[in-house]
Amino acid sequence: MKQAADALASRGFGQDIANAGLFFRRWLANPLQMGSVVPSSPALCRRIVAQTHYAPGEVVLELGAGTGVVSQSLLTAGLPPERLFVVEIVRDMADHLRDVLPRAHVIEGDARRLPALIPTEFHGRIGTVIVGIPLVLLPFGEQRRFIDAIEAVAPSRGFILYSYWITSPLPYERHGLVATREAWTPLNFPPASVWRYTRRT
Numbered sequence: 001m002k003q004a005a006d007a008l009a010s011r012g013f014g015q016d017i018a019n020a021g022l023f024f025r026r027w028l029a030n031p032l033q034m035g036s037v038v039p040s041s042p043a044l045c046r047r048i049v050a051q052t053h054y055a056p057g058e059v060v061l062e063l064g065a066g067t068g069v070v071s072q073s074l075l076t077a078g079l080p081p082e083r084l085f086v087v088e089i090v091r092d093m094a095d096h097l098r099d100v101l102p103r104a105h106v107i108e109g110d111a112r113r114l115p116a117l118i119p120t121e122f123h124g125r126i127g128t129v130i131v132g133i134p135l136v137l138l139p140f141g142e143q144r145r146f147i148d149a150i151e152a153v154a155p156s157r158g159f160i161l162y163s164y165w166i167t168s169p170l171p172y173e174r175h176g177l178v179a180t181r182e183a184w185t186p187l188n189f190p191p192a193s194v195w196r197y198t199r200r201t
């Protein structure tokens, strides 16, 4: 197992071996929850950062932060850490995130419970919601729970979702959403797209 993680990391898919090893172990433990064997690549992180916007007084919310590669890219691009909230369901991952993002808000919990997890003073003050959770692998009703939770804390903002799916990873019309494929990169394992979903008006 460690050899496989080391091999993937040495091919540039993991930002460091410890991150790739933790990620791969969690994938072995629960492949549906992880949705990927390795963290997102720098190329994918750059594309996600380019789609992330926040106005003065707003924060950024990342769901399913894993080992924190997207989070770290956001901070490197200039997002002040106190304006970043990350939610991660796996305790080991959340502990790791607290180590690597000491000044950001790291919340261990299930993103379906966002209204209870995010302090109420930040509800309605979220510039961008970034979804790393593999919603494509979930049945419609489960996807709906995440979408409703996002809408409750970031009304009318929509969200961005990265995915390895060629077509939209969500059945957006059934969800009452509009979908835009904002970016794609072959420099990820597997190649990935960044989708934006907003409410249909």
Ligand SMILES: C[S@@+](CC[C@H](N)C(=O)[O-])C[C@H]1O[C@@H](n2cnc3c(N)ncnc32)[C@H](O)[C@@H]1O
Residues within 6 Å of the ligand: 033, 034, 035, 036, 038, 039, 040, 063, 064, 065, 066, 067, 068, 069, 070, 087, 088, 089, 090, 093, 109, 110, 111, 112, 132, 133, 134
């Ligand atoms: C594909 S990984 C993405 C990790 C990281 N953002 C990256 O790009 O490398 C999906 C992450 O979502 C987390 N996750 C899955 N279900 C979740 C839930 N209900 N609430 C919060 N996090 C969840 C997993 O534990 C995992 O870390």
